[in-house]
Amino acid sequence: MSDFFNIGWSYFIAVISIAGVIFCLWLLLSQRKNKVALNPDGSVSDTGHEWDGLRELNNPLPSWWMWMFLLSIIFGVGYWILYPGIGSYAGSLGYTSAKEHNESVLKANTELKPFYEKYMALDVPNLAKDPQAKQIGQRLYLNYCAQCHGSDAGGGKGFPTLSDKDWLYGGEPDHIKTTLINGRQGNMPAFKTILSSTDINHVANYVRSLSGLPSNPIKRSLGEVVFKNNCIGCHGAEGKGNILVGAPNLTDKIWLYGGSEATITETLLNGRNGKMPAHQEILTPEKIHLLTAFVWGLSQ
Numbered sequence: 001m002s003d004f005f006n007i008g009w010s011y012f013i014a015v016i017s018i019a020g021v022i023f024c025l026w027l028l029l030s031q032r033k034n035k036v037a038l039n040p041d042g043s044v045s046d047t048g049h050e051w052d053g054l055r056e057l058n059n060p061l062p063s064w065w066m067w068m069f070l071l072s073i074i075f076g077v078g079y080w081i082l083y084p085g086i087g088s089y090a091g092s093l094g095y096t097s098a099k100e101h102n103e104s105v106l107k108a109n110t111e112l113k114p115f116y117e118k119y120m121a122l123d124v125p126n127l128a129k130d131p132q133a134k135q136i137g138q139r140l141y142l143n144y145c146a147q148c149h150g151s152d153a154g155g156g157k158g159f160p161t162l163s164d165k166d167w168l169y170g171g172e173p174d175h176i177k178t179t180l181i182n183g184r185q186g187n188m189p190a191f192k193t194i195l196s197s198t199d200i201n202h203v204a205n206y207v208r209s210l211s212g213l214p215s216n217p218i219k220r221s222l223g224e225v226v227f228k229n230n231c232i233g234c235h236g237a238e239g240k241g242n243i244l245v246g247a248p249n250l251t252d253k254i255w256l257y258g259g260s261e262a263t264i265t266e267t268l269l270n271g272r273n274g275k276m277p278a279h280q281e282i283l284t285p286e287k288i289h290l291l292t293a294f295v296w297g298l299s300q
């Protein structure tokens with residue numbers, strides 16, 4: 001309960017809560033039996049209201065009701081001591097809803113561990129053949145991955161297709177697992193301050209020629225020189241990419257961002273920084289293993 005913007009709000013809440021209970025207590029005590037005005041002869045007075053012969057008496061509060069009221073106040077105060085309730089005071093039990101959630105996740109994971117163990121014992125190629133494992137993998141995929149890579153794993157602009165054999169970071173089971181565990185951060189530098197716009201235009205034509213797309217022959221050959229001087233460190237001398245830095249293969253017809261001259265120019269001017277989030281905090285090793293097999297299986 002330390003989510004207040006500043007300590008002032010915490011005091012504000014605390015004062016209102018405590019004052020509210022004190023007020024209830026005062027109200028209760030001020031209405032006790034001995035405070036109720038009786039008639040001189042000791043009988044209970046009435047309020048002066050009468051409907052069809054029914055007289056409203058000014059009886060003291062019944063004691064069962066008084067006690068219930070009192071007990072609920074005691075319960076409330078006890079709750080305050082144990083749980084967060086008064087401003088930012090954390091409560092003596094140290095309860096937080098986040099902690100409770102984490103504990104139940106941990107409990108569920110521990111209970112499911114034996115169930116997943118048989119899958120952990122299989123290597124990825126064999127796991128990919130197991131129909132039940134595939135089904136679990138698919139559900140996990142739809143839950144955790146589909147929003148970026150598409151429900152059919154077909155990807156989208158900036159989000160790689162996972163069902164083909166073209167890999168930024170490698171398609172072996174170990175590569176895929178490392179991608180899932182640690183995430184990946186693509187780093188294609190921006191060249192707008194490094195290369196002139198003419199050079200960028202030339203090299204864009206050369207990049208298009210690498211995958212057989214139409215390009216201007218003069219610009220293409222000038223671009224080849226620019227490419228050799230600036231790009232082969234990551235994309236390789238033949239433009240086939242490098243899985244160590246996630247540089248895409250530029251010679252296939254598969255594009256992460258797009259192969260039109262305009263899109264390539266945009267990539268070169270501003271760079272690209274695709275980010276695959278790390279999942280080791282989100283998913284258990286068992287689930288990552290199943291997902292690895294599922295993703296690997298898609299391209300087999």
Ligand code: HEC
Pocket residue numbers: 141144145146147148149158159160162166167168169170171176179180184185186187246273274275276277279291295
């Ligand atoms: C927030 C969006 C997002 C989510 C969620 C996400 N990914 Fe990714 N993923 C990316 C992006 C973006 C890349 C490309 C990174 C780059 O450009 O370097 C990527 C790359 C990958 C790669 C590497 C592909 C290659 O060609 O080497 C794999 C494998 C992968 N993701 C699998 C998964 C799986 C499995 C999940 C679910 C557990 C998942 N991703 C969830 C955005 C996401």
Ligand code: HEC
Pocket residue numbers: 185186187188189191203204207226227230231232233234235245246247248250254255256257258259264267268272273274275
């Ligand atoms: C430091 C390494 C590095 C250098 C140098 C580099 N690139 Fe890249 N390039 C990458 C990475 C990594 C990506 C993928 C970015 C991502 O995943 O978001 C990429 C992406 C691209 C793409 C997008 C491909 C697609 O499928 O949409 C093109 C085009 C490209 N680079 C061309 C070039 C050219 C031309 C040069 C030289 C002028 C160059 N790159 C220099 C690392 C590099």
